[in-house]
Amino acid sequence: xxxxxxxxxxxxxxxxxxxxxxxxxxxxxxxxxxxxxxxxxxxxxxxxxxxxxxxxxxxxxxxxxxxxxxxxxxxxxxxxxxxxxxxxxxxxxxxxxxxxxxxxxxxx
Numbered sequence: 001x002x003x004x005x006x007x008x009x010x011x012x013x014x015x016x017x018x019x020x021x022x023x024x025x026x027x028x029x030x031x032x033x034x035x036x037x038x039x040x041x042x043x044x045x046x047x048x049x050x051x052x053x054x055x056x057x058x059x060x061x062x063x064x065x066x067x068x069x070x071x072x073x074x075x076x077x078x079x080x081x082x083x084x085x086x087x088x089x090x091x092x093x094x095x096x097x098x099x100x101x102x103x104x105x106x107x108x
Contacts, residue, residue, distance in 0.1 A: 003108035007063045010101045011056055017097040021090045023048040040078055047082040051098075059101065073105035 001009075018024040026048045033044035040050050055075060062069055076099035083091040 002066075003069065003104065004063045004066050006104045007059060007069065007101070007108070010097075010104045011060055011063070014051075014097040014101055015056060017093050018048065018051065021094060023094065024052060026052060029053055040075075047079065051079070055101075059105070069105050069108045071106075073102040076102050 015024065026046065029041070029045050029049050033041060033049075034054070036042075036044040038044075040047065041054065045053070059069075061067075076095050079098045080091065080095040083094060086094075
């Protein structure tokens, strides 16, 4: 399995996880929201919006085009912090799914 295939598999798992905890059906951000200079677009998007419309979308594009992947990825700690008030089971499954994407990208 190539790194791009592994990434697509990890992204599919992340999407399934986000759907299962009802964090996938979110409003699409405005075009201006994507111009944010803040990490994770914290000033213009909620974390589920950023995960769907930035993180997953951009990594899927790279994987589908078999483009070079980022040298490293470390999004799980931010997601875990954002989910601090979520139920422990939701926090765990979402953070683990994002951590798997982080691992695949970083090890590619």
